[in-house]
Amino acid sequence: MLIKRSLKSEYFADLKCLCVSLTIKSECMSENRICKLFGIKYPVVQGGMVWCSGWRLASAVSNCGGLGLIGAGSMHPDVFEEHIRKAKLATNNPFGVNIPLFYPEIERLIDIIIKENIKIVFTSAGSPKKLTSLLHDQGILVAHVVSSAAFAAKSEEAGVDAIVAEGFEAGGHNGREETTTLTLIPSVCMATALPLIAAGGIATGNAMLATMILGADGVQIGSRFAISNESSAHENFKNYVVNSKEGDTLLSIKSLMPVRLLRNEFFDLIRNAENNCASKDELQNLLGKGRAKKGMFEGELDEGELEIGQVASLIDKVLPVSEIMEDILKEYHTALKILQNKSLYQFDNE
Amino acid sequence: MLIKRSLKSEYFADLKCLCVSLTIKSECMSENRICKLFGIKYPVVQGGMVWCSGWRLASAVSNCGGLGLIGAGSMHPDVFEEHIRKAKLATNNPFGVNIPLFYPEIERLIDIIIKENIKIVFTSAGSPKKLTSLLHDQGILVAHVVSSAAFAAKSEEAGVDAIVAEGFEAGGHNGREETTTLTLIPSVCMATALPLIAAGGIATGNAMLATMILGADGVQIGSRFAISNESSAHENFKNYVVNSKEGDTLLSIKSLMPVRLLRNEFFDLIRNAENNCASKDELQNLLGKGRAKKGMFEGELDEGELEIGQVASLIDKVLPVSEIMEDILKEYHTALKILQNKSLYQFDNE
Numbered sequence: 001m002l003i004k005r006s007l008k009s010e011y012f013a014d015l016k017c018l019c020v021s022l023t024i025k026s027e028c029m030s031e032n033r034i035c036k037l038f039g040i041k042y043p044v045v046q047g048g049m050v051w052c053s054g055w056r057l058a059s060a061v062s063n064c065g066g067l068g069l070i071g072a073g074s075m076h077p078d079v080f081e082e083h084i085r086k087a088k089l090a091t092n093n094p095f096g097v098n099i100p101l102f103y104p105e106i107e108r109l110i111d112i113i114i115k116e117n118i119k120i121v122f123t124s125a126g127s128p129k130k131l132t133s134l135l136h137d138q139g140i141l142v143a144h145v146v147s148s149a150a151f152a153a154k155s156e157e158a159g160v161d162a163i164v165a166e167g168f169e170a171g172g173h174n175g176r177e178e179t180t181t182l183t184l185i186p187s188v189c190m191a192t193a194l195p196l197i198a199a200g201g202i203a204t205g206n207a208m209l210a211t212m213i214l215g216a217d218g219v220q221i222g223s224r225f226a227i228s229n230e231s232s233a234h235e236n237f238k239n240y241v242v243n244s245k246e247g248d249t250l251l252s253i254k255s256l257m258p259v260r261l262l263r264n265e266f267f268d269l270i271r272n273a274e275n276n277c278a279s280k281d282e283l284q285n286l287l288g289k290g291r292a293k294k295g296m297f298e299g300e301l302d303e304g305e306l307e308i309g310q311v312a313s314l315i316d317k318v319l320p321v322s323e324i325m326e327d328i329l330k331e332y333h334t335a336l337k338i339l340q341n342k343s344l345y346q347f348d349n350e
Numbered sequence: 351m352l353i354k355r356s357l358k359s360e361y362f363a364d365l366k367c368l369c370v371s372l373t374i375k376s377e378c379m380s381e382n383r384i385c386k387l388f389g390i391k392y393p394v395v396q397g398g399m400v401w402c403s404g405w406r407l408a409s410a411v412s413n414c415g416g417l418g419l420i421g422a423g424s425m426h427p428d429v430f431e432e433h434i435r436k437a438k439l440a441t442n443n444p445f446g447v448n449i450p451l452f453y454p455e456i457e458r459l460i461d462i463i464i465k466e467n468i469k470i471v472f473t474s475a476g477s478p479k480k481l482t483s484l485l486h487d488q489g490i491l492v493a494h495v496v497s498s499a500a501f502a503a504k505s506e507e508a509g510v511d512a513i514v515a516e517g518f519e520a521g522g523h524n525g526r527e528e529t530t531t532l533t534l535i536p537s538v539c540m541a542t543a544l545p546l547i548a549a550g551g552i553a554t555g556n557a558m559l560a561t562m563i564l565g566a567d568g569v570q571i572g573s574r575f576a577i578s579n580e581s582s583a584h585e586n587f588k589n590y591v592v593n594s595k596e597g598d599t600l601l602s603i604k605s606l607m608p609v610r611l612l613r614n615e616f617f618d619l620i621r622n623a624e625n626n627c628a629s630k631d632e633l634q635n636l637l638g639k640g641r642a643k644k645g646m647f648e649g650e651l652d653e654g655e656l657e658i659g660q661v662a663s664l665i666d667k668v669l670p671v672s673e674i675m676e677d678i679l680k681e682y683h684t685a686l687k688i689l690q691n692k693s694l695y696q697f698d699n700e
Contacts, residue, residue, distance in 0.1 A: 348679065
């Protein structure tokens with residue numbers, strides 16, 4: 001009774017496979033809605049992440065049959081353009097970009113996206129209402145990232161082509177409702193019939209299958225790819241994540257803008273200030289500017305802001321993207337096979 | 351590489367099926383470890399919850415093939431004894447009790463458990479070290495509730511027979527690490543090989559299957575059963591939960607003891623005090639005594655403390671336990687069947 005659209009095979013009949021409009025080398029063999037929509041082999045999207053997801057990471061993921069995204073959030077427009085050009089040279093498969101809607105020069109990003117003939121845009125942190133029709137007019141697919149069912153419904157009204165529903169366990173900026181992926185995905189399934197990508201807390205093939213059972217068509221994976229060889233994050237940051245343990249990330253700076261951070265000196269500084277009822281201005285001053293760059297890109301582990309998901313504690317090695325993708329898909333298919341063991345998983349005496 | 355014990359068929363060979371020692375009418379047909387351990391038909395445990403889980407709820411769940419638990423946390427010892435006696439009359443199937451280890455007169459509870467020949471005890475909120483051997487000497491099975499992999503490992507050292515790993519989304523008292531079920535279950539799987547029950551955020555058969563894919567052998571469901579006909583919670587509370595929406599619960603009172611509460615006047619009172627840096631003493635005074643009883647048992651929705659999980663927003667009706675169990679198992683088996691659709695869920699070209 002609860003999940004009105006739990007595993008939505010009934011929607012496939014209606015699906016217009018938009019990937020035919022893309023000028024891509026499609027390996028879209030599956031009936032899976034995310035594979036069909038983006039013309040990719042596996043429903044695995046690499047999250048756009050500040051200071052991690054440049055052309056090298058995005059093209060590596062796309063070359064492995066997933067969907068790589070160049071994260072514009074930490075790039076000046078000219079750098080963004082350069083990354084798009086390099087990604088085009090590095091892969092013939094579909095890739096996309098992620099743009100946070102609060103980006104100050106967003107018009108310049110849009111111009112570049114159109115000029116460079118990018119056909120997949122993920123938007124986040126804002127309302128996709130205005131931008132979606134503009135991008136659609138250019139034949140661009142739009143997926144929007146939300147942290148609540150209410151915003152999923154609004155995004156559908158705005159006309160987006162797919163939803164990314166990102167739970168509390170995700171790294172970086174996050175919703176105020178603190179809804180975890182396990183609760184969020186069924187809620188979003190009730191709010192919208194759009195193709196749905198689960199995000200937050202997914203670093204393994206088992207978690208991928210688990211969220212698809214909850215109703216997602218595919219997954220967005222951030223942290224695991226942030227700690228790959230191809231991620232542009234600093235080696236210090238990658239090693240610090242590898243050595244982190246459970247409980248080492250917490251949702252922080254809630255009075256300004258909730259963001260999941262890894263514990264370090266900066267984290268404690270903010271936390272102590274919050275515990276002492278610092279004002280928003282005081283927090284903003286402590287935060288300053290360029291903290292994420294300092295921590296994640298320049299590797300200053302004490303002073304920098306270290307954004308990563310709760311799954312950081314599960315990541316125990318820096319690996320090439322090809323190995324990560326292989327691991328995830330192997331785990332996924334193994335889990336799928338094990339479920340066929342009737343004596344363990346079937347209780348209905350059939 | 352991440353999940354060292356993701357779906358643990360390899361452990362079944364070693365499992366000593368302890369349920370043979372129980373004087374129960376076993377319907378234990380499955381090879382599932384939780385079913386075998388407790389001698390039950392379905393690996394569904396009803397969480398012990400203050401003011402909700404008396405003999406009526408526990409026996410109803412056990413009669414449906416799950417494992418009902420009488421929650422001692424909100425009972426005086428004599429009331430607890432009465433509930434055990436009534437449950438014995440109401441079901442011939444195995445049922446158990448849940449005792450929070452900070453209970454002030456815990457020795458009296460233990461005496462009653464032994465005298466009444468209870469063979470399944472779930473412990474929570476403390477270290478199970480001392481109590482486990484005492485209970486084992488009486489032939490009693492012990493499952494311990496944890497919110498971290500570190501405590502799961504300690505519980506295994508203490509000799510418990512099963513672990514309940516409860517994520518951030520769970521109602522009531524909760525861990526400080528804020529680890530969600532999606533992240534917690536794989537971590538606990540790496541820390542212990544014991545039979546594992548996932549809890550927190552599970553109200554549907556899809557969520558049940560999802561957590562089992564993450565490595566759990568079974569699930570503990572609280573909130574969904576708290577809002578059943580047989581729950582002893584007040585009708586006002588049940589209806590308030592049914593009408594709640596996403597974002598209406600938050601982990602609160604973190605400086606004293608983190609507890610997930612449903613928004614109401616009392617919630618706002620505490621929240622405002624915390625935002626104004628109230629001291630622990632001030633918070634303790636605001637909290638006072640008997641708030642949970644007032645809210646959940648007496649139905650005073652403004653003044654009372656309303657403990658419920660994040661899945662509250664998914665619960666849309668008060669139903670009898672038999673319908674809830676039927677729904678969950680139907681959803682579970684439907685999800686299991688849909689996964690056999692190769693064109694949607696299989697990407698390895700086999």
